[in-house]
Amino acid sequence: MDDRYFDTIFTLFSDRLSELGSPLPSVSMIAEERNDPYRVLVSTVISLRTKDSVTLESSGRLFQIAPDIPTLAATPSETIAETIKPAGFYKRKGEQLKKIAEILMSEYGGRVPSDMDSLLSLPGVGLKTASLVLNLGFGIDAICVDCHVHQIANRIGWVDTKTPEETEKELRRILPRRFWIPLNELLVRYGQKVCTPVSPHCSGCPIADSCRRKGVERSR
Ligand code: SF4
Structure with missing residues (x-):
């Protein structure tokens, strides 16, 4: 090969x-709007066990009320959960997303880290999410x-x-x-x-x- x-x-x-036919909506379509690691990270967390079309809509709603990391960190987890509903496990994801934003604020200066180990240490972030953030958010081969x-x-x-x-x-x-x-x-x-x-x-x-x-x- x-x-x-x-x-x-x-x-x-x-x-x-x-x-x-036309391509299905996917996390990378969201990311392509703006090559923003924050958007890639959030929409990928939402996408787990969730249909692409639901991910696209849920992420769009969340970015309207929380366009950046500081705003997300200040948003109650219940509000995040209600906003991304009906994404799968929306309550747990609401808590995870708030926690992630708080950690990014306290430990990474309000930015998404660009290395695999730091990304994997965030709650709810596995190999798939970390790789997509590196790929689409930072243009790093993974x-x-x-x-x-x-x-x-x-x-x-x-x-x-x-x-x-x-x-x-x-x-x-x-x-x-x-x-x-x-x-x-x-x-x-x-x-x-x-x-x-x-x-x-x-x-x-x-x-x-x-x-x-x-x-x-x-x-x-
Ligand atoms: S659909 Fe999948 S399993 Fe079937 S021939 Fe194509 S690649 Fe192989």
């Missing part, structure tokens, strides 16, 4: 997604591996791993650097439209002939 191989896969997947990336990379046969953490390590080894940032957005969208978690649409997939389909018991 070399540069040209991944170029081909990325092009085939992008073309297939274009054929299927591979964001969520459930779609982990599953599709294993199905195709790029990696043979049990956890997203192992997948991230393997992808760092085999994937040329220029694909690190776009990988997440592409595979998340591909996982939503084509290579779905249950019964993927293999009959309409441009790499069906070469895909190992590891772990796929049922497909359409």
Whole structure:
């Protein structure tokens, strides 16, 4: 697997997604409005276990009442929760977001840190959120591996791993650097439209002939 191989896969997947219609709203669309680490961090926390369309609307409402870190830190967690409702676990996320903002104020001078360890130390921030903040907020190369990336990379046969953490390590080894940032957005969208978690649409997939389909018991 070399540069040209991944170029081909990325092009085939992008073309297939274009054929299927307009892109779904996603965290990176929010981030692209302004490459603001604060917005990426907040919208990614909201996005966990939440539909993209709900994330987009919930984040938009929250940014209207809390456009920056100091304002979020001063907003009661109940207000944050009510504002992001019906995002999944909105009450817990309300508390997490307030706590995150308070820590950013007290320990990071009111800014989002740009290193992985500091980001991972924030409440409710895991590998996916930290990687997205580095990727989209700071333009730092990092591979964001969520459930779609982990599953599709294993199905195709790029990696043979049990956890997203192992997948991230393997992808760092085999994937040329220029694909690190776009990988997440592409595979998340591909996982939503084509290579779905249950019964993927293999009959309409441009790499069906070469895909190992590891772990796929049922497909359409
Ligand atoms: S052939 Fe099926 S399992 Fe493989 S990438 Fe395409 S949709 Fe996913």
